[in-house]
Amino acid sequence: MNKIIIVLIILVVAVSAWFLLPIKDSDNIGYFKDATYIIENQPVALKNGYSEVEIVPGSASKQITRYFGNDAVGDLNGDDKDDVAFYLTQESGGSGTFYYVAVALKKEKGYQGINAVFVGDRIAPQNLEIRDGELIVNYAEREKGEPISASPSIGVSKYFKVIDNILTEINK
Numbered sequence: 001m002n003k004i005i006i007v008l009i010i011l012v013v014a015v016s017a018w019f020l021l022p023i024k025d026s027d028n029i030g031y032f033k034d035a036t037y038i039i040e041n042q043p044v045a046l047k048n049g050y051s052e053v054e055i056v057p058g059s060a061s062k063q064i065t066r067y068f069g070n071d072a073v074g075d076l077n078g079d080d081k082d083d084v085a086f087y088l089t090q091e092s093g094g095s096g097t098f099y100y101v102a103v104a105l106k107k108e109k110g111y112q113g114i115n116a117v118f119v120g121d122r123i124a125p126q127n128l129e130i131r132d133g134e135l136i137v138n139y140a141e142r143e144k145g146e147p148i149s150a151s152p153s154i155g156v157s158k159y160f161k162v163i164d165n166i167l168t169e170i171n172k
Helices: 002-020 029-034
Strands: 038-039 043-044 050-054 062-075 083-091 097-108 111-114 117-121 126-132 135-141 156-162 167-172
Touching: 002 135, 029 111, 038 083, 038 111, 043 050, 083 126, 097 156, 097 167, 117 135
Parallel strands: 062 126
Antiparallel strands: 038 043, 050 062, 062 083, 083 097, 097 111, 097 117, 126 135, 135 156, 156 167
């Protein structure tokens, strides 16, 4: 009886360790949340989808960058590997929440972040889609002339391509 209990305990510990230990597989899509992205010409290193840096050294004001989500997976740079596109938000202590679309390119081991492109302030992000090597970014914004306090109600779609490892908006 004691042997059965010991075997069950070992089994429970082994299964728990399997689920709790970090996955080292390079195909793990979570690594894109630990990459560095270029936002407004500044590198932003995410750790588990989050970055917090002092705006001015020694100040209490922080610039917080967060993974927002709405992931789209597909090949954006023509290498037949699944890249990831998603929204990031950035706040600097003011009233705005600035939304960016970001892309992580799949590499041999993990992901490489590239530039993120500003989409809007206090928008309503919708889905992202990768189709035929293009990234389609959908969101709602305010009608021209509406106050920032108005709820976003105008649907917008923007199109992007990765050209020479740079996320670039294209006209459609």
